[in-house]
Structure formats: structure tokens, C-alpha cells
Amino acid sequence: MAWKDFCEDIAKTVGSGQSDSNSMSFGGLAGGKTRDADGTLDRVDDPPDELLKWLLALKLKCKTISGVDLVYSMRHAGGKNTGLMEKGQFLIALKTVFREFTFEDWLLKAFTDHYGVGGEDHEAGGKKLIAWKDFCEDVDTQDMKDVTPELDAINRAGSAVLG
Numbered sequence: 001m002a003w004k005d006f007c008e009d010i011a012k013t014v015g016s017g018q019s020d021s022n023s024m025s026f027g028g029l030a031g032g033k034t035r036d037a038d039g040t041l042d043r044v045d046d047p048p049d050e051l052l053k054w055l056l057a058l059k060l061k062c063k064t065i066s067g068v069d070l071v072y073s074m075r076h077a078g079g080k081n082t083g084l085m086e087k088g089q090f091l092i093a094l095k096t097v098f099r100e101f102t103f104e105d106w107l108l109k110a111f112t113d114h115y116g117v118g119g120e121d122h123e124a125g126g127k128k129l130i131a132w133k134d135f136c137e138d139v140d141t142q143d144m145k146d147v148t149p150e151l152d153a154i155n156r157a158g159s160a161v162l163g
Helices: 001-012 049-065 070-076 085-098 105-115 133-141 147-158
Strands: 084-086 100-102 116-120 127-131 160-162
Touching: 049 105, 049 133, 049 147, 070 085, 070 133, 084 085, 085 105, 085 127, 085 133, 100 105, 105 116, 105 127, 105 133, 127 133
Parallel strands: 100 160
Antiparallel strands: 084 127, 116 127
């Protein structure tokens, strides 16, 4: 199925510019790494350090406090099988799934900037689509050993501000 990999490489809108032995890549148009070690399509780079703490806070909420299935929630909020969803749908889903949290504007913008793909959103800025599967994967890959007392307190609170 090399044609499928080729089509995914062409469809990839943001590449890491790097390749490793665990990635499948044709280079050129794809701009580098196209698959994670587990074989899933990787549309965005690894999250920047400024997002890791907040991704871990979301994982902690999903895994220990509320038992949220983030993939299921995003898919039913409009996430497509392609791993993409409209930016507005993503923001609504994030605020709905994690209704205990109040997200600061800078954090929402950081999420949409990092996971944004596709064409330019001339009205709101950034990109029109969000790589929701990559977002869910990045939440899931956070290490629970990195939970700090601050994050634990945020997650145990009835409501909290993230960011």
C-alpha cells in the first residue's frame, strides 16, 4: 500500500523536517517525518515544552478523576476519521469535555497554533483545521510520573483555571 503512504505524505501539511529510523518518509513535499513509531500519521511536531504541563493536566483529568475517553469525545464532537476537525469544533469540544476547567486565551491559542493544519483561517487567524488525533495522542503519551502537587491540586479542585 505504498500509494496510501504516498497520499498521506502529500496530504501532510506540517512536517517536522526530521526523519528517524522509526518513521516512514519520502521527504520532499512531506517535509520529513510522517509516521510515529506506532505507525499512526503524525501531522504536527512534538508539542513544545510550554504545552507539556497542560497536556499532562488533561491526561490526569481523563485517567484518574473523571474517566473521560478523549478520543471518543473528540470524534463525537465532529472529529473526522482523517484525524482532523474544524477549529471551532475542537475548541467547543475541549471546553465541553473539560468543563471543570476555564482555559486562558493564550493556552487555547497555543493549542490551536500547535495542532493547526490546513488552510489559513483568515477570520480568526491560524489554521482552519485541528489535528485532533495528534492532540489526543500527545495527551495520552504524557508520563503520569511527571504529575506535580500543583497539577494534582488543579485536577482535584471542583473548578480551576488552566494557563
